Amino acid sequence: DIQMNQSPSSLSASLGDTITITCHASQNINVWLSWYQQKPGNILKLLIYKASNVHTGVPSRFSGSGSGTGFTFTISSLQPEDIATYYCQQGQSYPSTFGGGTKLEIK
Amino acid sequence: IQLVQSGPELKKPGETVRISCKASGYTFTNYGINWVKQAPGKGLKWMGWINTHTGEPTYAGDFKGRFAFSLETSASTAYLQINNLKNEDMTTYFCARRNYYGGSYYALDYWGQGTSVTVSS
Numbered sequence: 001d002i003q004m005n006q007s008p009s010s011l012s013a014s015l016g017d018t019i020t021i022t023c024h025a026s027q028n029i030n031v032w033l034s035w036y037q038q039k040p041g042n043i044l045k046l047l048i049y050k051a052s053n054v055h056t057g058v059p060s061r062f063s064g065s066g067s068g069t070g071f072t073f074t075i076s077s078l079q080p081e082d083i084a085t086y087y088c089q090q091g092q093s094y095p096s097t098f099g100g101g102t103k104l105e106i107k
Numbered sequence: 108i109q110l111v112q113s114g115p116e117l118k119k120p121g122e123t124v125r126i127s128c129k130a131s132g133y134t135f136t137n138y139g140i141n142w143v144k145q146a147p148g149k150g151l152k153w154m155g156w157i158n159t160h161t162g163e164p165t166y167a168g169d170f171k172g173r174f175a176f177s178l179e180t181s182a183s184t185a186y187l188q189i190n191n192l193k194n195e196d197m198t199t200y201f202c203a204r205r206n207y208y209g210g211s212y213y214a215l216d217y218w219g220q221g222t223s224v225t226v227s228s
Contacts, residue, residue, distance in 0.1 A: 034214040042221040044201060049214040087151055092212040095167040096153040
């Protein structure tokens, strides 16, 4: 199975900050990576697909980059509604696997 | 586009539970349905998926045996059944729509709200 190592596991930042989360795959996954947001109450949403493409309706302050084994997810100008846990996922190789998650809190 | 899951379940060890996932807002048979498990306070684990066009299920290794995916296509509904419930099955289960973005790569673009399963004697 492809292991997805996500860091940090938790992050505290101030409103207006730019934050970055990284995801490292144990094998080359090209650009076959997605990022998800899970808010309190279990609401899960797709934010980024194919490493850098923003899903429909997702604000432009969310972005992603990377290829191969190293990926980054960035939120520019952090907003209160961005409080959530974020996950990366590789969706090309069986079985699909998720990173361990990054819990984002506001300082 | 919505995926609406059935409500919380309370079961005894050894019993069977069936969770439903009703889709609306799109053609059900054009997109597969994936199932994802989330243990309390833990991350997400992919359980597998079902091809809504053919009905063929695919299970991740840890979910072969007691777990079964099925469909009621006429009702645009997918089901997750767990047989012989164990304590470790006590968690939240999500369904999600599988959308392909190139070749065999997919992302889970819409999710259900989750169904909590409690296993207690």
